[in-house]
Amino acid sequence: MDILLMIGTLAALLTTLSFVPQVIKAHTTKKTQDLSFGMFMLLSVGLILWLVYGIALRSLPIIFANSITLAFSLYLLYLKKKHG
């Protein structure tokens, strides 16, 4: 694997996995007051569009990274809706 592909893969992994600590925190504390509903709303719509883009391009990395991030974002949106 060349160095550039490695950097891109690591970048995609980190930005996707960055949501894990936030999901764990919101899930366990049930506290979401300081989270912005608008952020995860806009983010989810944006990620759906990235997914459409990835499917159209048949790009597995774009499809894969954005599906996982979308799942995290939708779950945070659900927790925010539930706990306020």
Next chain:
Amino acid sequence: MDILLMIGTLAALLTTLSFVPQVIKAHTTKKTQDLSFGMFMLLSVGLILWLVYGIALRSLPIIFANSITLAFSLYLLYLKKKHG
């Protein structure tokens, strides 16, 4: 502009701008307790790698979108450090 490029551009705009409501909320309320430090730390490192990737590829959209998101992420990290 073809439809696919339009979807990609809109996706990049939305995922980048999604941070705006969170930045405004954290900045005005000075409340960041429910935000995960780990999220914005991993995200910032990931975005720096995306930036390196974009610079290596000389891809202006990747450089542009990730610079702005990085600025938002670092500012949220600063607010989180400041307000706890």
